Amino acid sequence: MTVRLLASGVALLLAAAASWAGLAASHLDGYRWDEASFVPADGRPHDVRLADDRTAVLWTYEPDATPDCSAVDTTTGRDLPMAPLDASYRREGGSPGDWTGTASFEPASATVEVTCTGGGGSTVHETAVAVETAPRLPAPLVGLGAWGAVPGVLALAGLLALGAAALLVVRRRPAAR
Structure with a gap:
């Protein structure tokens, strides 16, 4: 369970980083209006x-x-x-x-x-x-657009998964002694 949470957290953070990079690249020349x-x-x-x-x-x-x-x-x-x-x-x-x-x-x-x-x-x-x-x-988020929130949600989910994995590791240590 802990390993899966840790792997999920890392994968979500990597997806968030890739999303942020894509967002930054798409905004290099400014917002495009219809x-x-x-x-x-x-x-x-x-x-x-x-x-x-x-x-x-x-x-x-x-x-x-x-x-x-x-x-x-x-x-x-x-x-x-x-x-x-x-x-x-x-x-x-x-x-x-x-x-x-x-x-x-x-x-x-x-x-x-x-x-x-x-x-x-x-x-x-x-x-x-x-x-x-x-x-x-x-x-403050309008310049990013609705799809700009995706990297933030992915990063938050990744951090929550890593936090849950860390909490499981800390809770198991005292029980092992």
Whole structure:
């Protein structure tokens, strides 16, 4: 039993290390958005399909001016008030800077119409905002994505298995005397 727990713990820690390495390699050039998530800051309304009707977040490219945006729920026709975010939502943007969650709104359906004006920069990523359903992860883990939690869970399971094996060894020693 102890040997199996020890082997399982080591295997889980090795899997966690491999997962972390894969995660780091996949994030070398920053977070990749689906092109359908971008809303140009051109003053025209653009339909955006969200994953569901949970809170939506507007992401802007950090080095540039934040565009002014408004949202309308396409099902109800109701204006959706924007709530500013405290910049705790961040995603890697590569060497120039990061994406920052700057505002959120509460849609009543999964389709909204977003209109943005202003903003700076010269590329689509610098003159647009990305709109998506708010991540379910806590803000500090958002940059990793949901699959980023897998290495942490594997490492925790590995440490628990090693701890259980150590506890079994310690409990058996006094009984052997």
